[in-house]
Amino acid sequence: MGLSFYDPRAQKGMMRNIIFRVTSIGEVMVVVSFFEDDKKAIHTFFERLVEQFPNITSIFYCVNSKKNDFLLDLEMVHHHGKEWIEERLRDVRFRIGPKSFFQTNTEQAVNLFEIVEEFAELSGHENVYDLYTGIGSIGLFIAKNCKQVVGIESVELAIEDAKLNKELNNIENAIFYAGDVKDILTDEFAQKHGKPDVLITDPPRAGMHPKVVEMLLQLQAPKIVYVSCNPSTQARDLALLSEKYDVLKSRAVDMFPHTHHVENVVLLKLKD
Numbered sequence: 001m002g003l004s005f006y007d008p009r010a011q012k013g014m015m016r017n018i019i020f021r022v023t024s025i026g027e028v029m030v031v032v033s034f035f036e037d038d039k040k041a042i043h044t045f046f047e048r049l050v051e052q053f054p055n056i057t058s059i060f061y062c063v064n065s066k067k068n069d070f071l072l073d074l075e076m077v078h079h080h081g082k083e084w085i086e087e088r089l090r091d092v093r094f095r096i097g098p099k100s101f102f103q104t105n106t107e108q109a110v111n112l113f114e115i116v117e118e119f120a121e122l123s124g125h126e127n128v129y130d131l132y133t134g135i136g137s138i139g140l141f142i143a144k145n146c147k148q149v150v151g152i153e154s155v156e157l158a159i160e161d162a163k164l165n166k167e168l169n170n171i172e173n174a175i176f177y178a179g180d181v182k183d184i185l186t187d188e189f190a191q192k193h194g195k196p197d198v199l200i201t202d203p204p205r206a207g208m209h210p211k212v213v214e215m216l217l218q219l220q221a222p223k224i225v226y227v228s229c230n231p232s233t234q235a236r237d238l239a240l241l242s243e244k245y246d247v248l249k250s251r252a253v254d255m256f257p258h259t260h261h262v263e264n265v266v267l268l269k270l271k272d
């Protein structure tokens with residue numbers, strides 16, 4: 001169509017990034033980031049895209065005229081189809097919006113969550129905290145096996161998705177909060193929701209903020225299941241937690257085949 005590509009040095013051009021999200025049940029979301037807000041060109045581009053690829057179920061775009069590629073602070077404009085894509089893990093349905101994190105590898109996500117479930121050894125009576133919950137993925141996956149799930153996530157739209165997913169799956173024992181874990185997870189929060197019997201944490205690559213590790217040491221959940229996509233920050237956090245916790249089990253999951261990246265799940269038990 002003759003649209004120019006974005007040149008980061010010259011800071012000009014039209015087409016900047018494109019993200020495709022495809023689910024195992026065949027839904028396809030396209031998220032395009034343009035550098036220039038040329039509505040006519042954007043509109044024509046999408047008309048042609050939908051004509052040629054009618055299997056696209058959802059299109060969003062944003063205009064990113066900043067110098068960095070971070071998209072979460074930008075408005076996502078809904079252009080076509082549904083406002084989410086749907087994924088299923090076992091019998092749990094997840095609606096995922098354009099700004100919400102979801103594990104990129106669905107088949108391995110089921111394996112990963114089943115390892116979390118196995119390590120957590122839930123009997124139905126536990127109060128479970130799910131830190132860095134995204135759209136409530138792990139929490140909703142295990143909700144029927146415990147008394148209560150309390151999820152915390154910083155992206156507000158992801159928490160909206162989590163609440164929607166809770167309804168979609170008729171789950172009543174889950175509650176979700178939007179905000180930075182280091183600000184939300186306080187003594188008062190634990191008093192309000194009850195101390196966790198099992199604490200699941202799945203932070204981004206940077207690992208947990210030192211304030212969060214400090215809080216975990218104070219909360220003293222009998223069991224912590226730590227899911228990580230970056231073993232080096234996980235090792236750093238485990239060393240800090242070793243003041244009060246022993247590592248009982250560790251299992252790696254090949255979540256990102258053909259790359260050197262690995263997902264790792266660790267079970268920690270409070271020392272006697």
Ligand SMILES: C[S@@+](CC[C@H](N)C(=O)[O-])C[C@H]1O[C@@H](n2cnc3c(N)ncnc32)[C@H](O)[C@@H]1O
Binds near residue numbers: 137
């Ligand atoms: C690796 S993902 C895990 C999501 C979810 N557990 C799953 O399996 O789909 C990490 C999540 O942490 C969120 N996040 C990043 N920094 C955060 C913070 N400081 N406080 C709360 N959530 C944060 C991200 O938006 C992302 O959804």
